[in-house]
Amino acid sequence: MNIYQHFRPGEREFIDQALQWKSQVESSYSVKLTDFLDPREQHILKMLIGETGEVRVAFWGGPDYVERKRALLLPDYAEAALDEFQISLIDIRYPSKFVTIEHPQVLGTLMSLGLKRGKFGDILNGEGKAQFLCASEVADFVKMQVESIGRASVSLSEIPMEQALEPAEAWTEDTMTVSSLRLDAVLAAIHHISRQKAQLFIQQGLVKVNWAEAANPAFEICEGDMISARGYGRSRLIAIEGKTKKEKWRIIAGKQK
Incomplete structure (x- = not known):
């Protein structure tokens, strides 16, 4: 096979x-x-x-x-x-009264170090604070190399995992049915918009699947796929539970509040 x-x-x-x-x-x-x-x-x-x-x-x-x-x-x-698992939690200290540091800035700085994306886990932001998770084998190198992010001077330090920032946005899960597993159909069902509107968003380059732009409305969504649509936030196809008697797909999807 x-x-x-x-x-x-x-x-x-x-x-x-x-x-x-x-x-x-x-x-x-x-x-x-x-x-x-x-x-x-x-x-x-x-x-x-x-x-x-x-x-x-x-x-x-x-x-x-x-x-x-x-x-x-x-x-x-x-x-x-x-x-x-050898994972380190790195805290980013910066003058939060004067500047803000957001996810794209942190990721851009980390990628400029020449390391693979796979060496870094989630980036956590909230209440004027920022942290990121990384592979312990590169933690010392990263701490030595990063002195600024965006316009902010920063200092990095490893902290206990128990001090990780809580996400500002929670996820909700919902079970729904879709006529197909096409991107436009799944996106429309998750966000309660028309399929035509979903197609327009996709064709305008406003939708990503697994962090890469998806310009084809017929792109088939699979379990584990992360979908982001500008203005609607992120969603994820958690499970495909099979077909109903009316030949529709029953899925479980998660969506950020």
């Missing part, structure tokens, strides 16, 4: 990598720690590992509400401890 037929063509490289991780753990009985994965990548990896077999996978990215997580592939008899 061709395993790639169950996924998108653009996901083939990640699938190959994930299968290589699995094979490595099976043959060496060792543990494999990945970089941070987005929700879609986590879903793919979970599907490839399966529920039964010689290898299992655990995910952790810090506080319960984070999206990006590292995966730990390990022999089925082994247990995963949180310290094995």
Whole structure:
């Protein structure tokens, strides 16, 4: 059976990598720690590992509400401890009375260091504060290199995970039915707008799927996909529960308040 037929063509490289991780753990009985994965990548990896077999996978990215997580592939008899995920919480100190630091500025600064996006987890903002999660193996390097973000002078320090900022926006979950799993149909159902309006948003380049612009209304949405629409915030397809008697798809979706 061709395993790639169950996924998108653009996901083939990640699938190959994930299968290589699995094979490595099976043959060496060792543990494999990945970089941070987005929700879609986590879903793919979970599907490839399966529920039964010689290898299992655990995910952790810090506080319960984070999206990006590292995966730990390990022999089925082994247990995963949180310290094995090697994640550091970095606090950003800056003069919040005079300047503000937002998510895009933090991400842009981190990406300018020449490290992969996978070395960084979620970026947390709130109440004049900012933090980010990163792989512990690069934490010291990042702390030494970053002296400013945007127009603000900053100092970075590692703090206990218990001090992580709570998200300002909560998520709600809802079960709904859609005529198809096309992007325009799913987007319309989640935000209670017409399909025509959803198509217009997509065609105008105002919609992203998994942080990449999606310009095709017929793009098929899969479990774990993150959708963002300008002016409507972010949503996620959590689960596809099958079809109803009327041949509609029953899905569970999450949406930021």
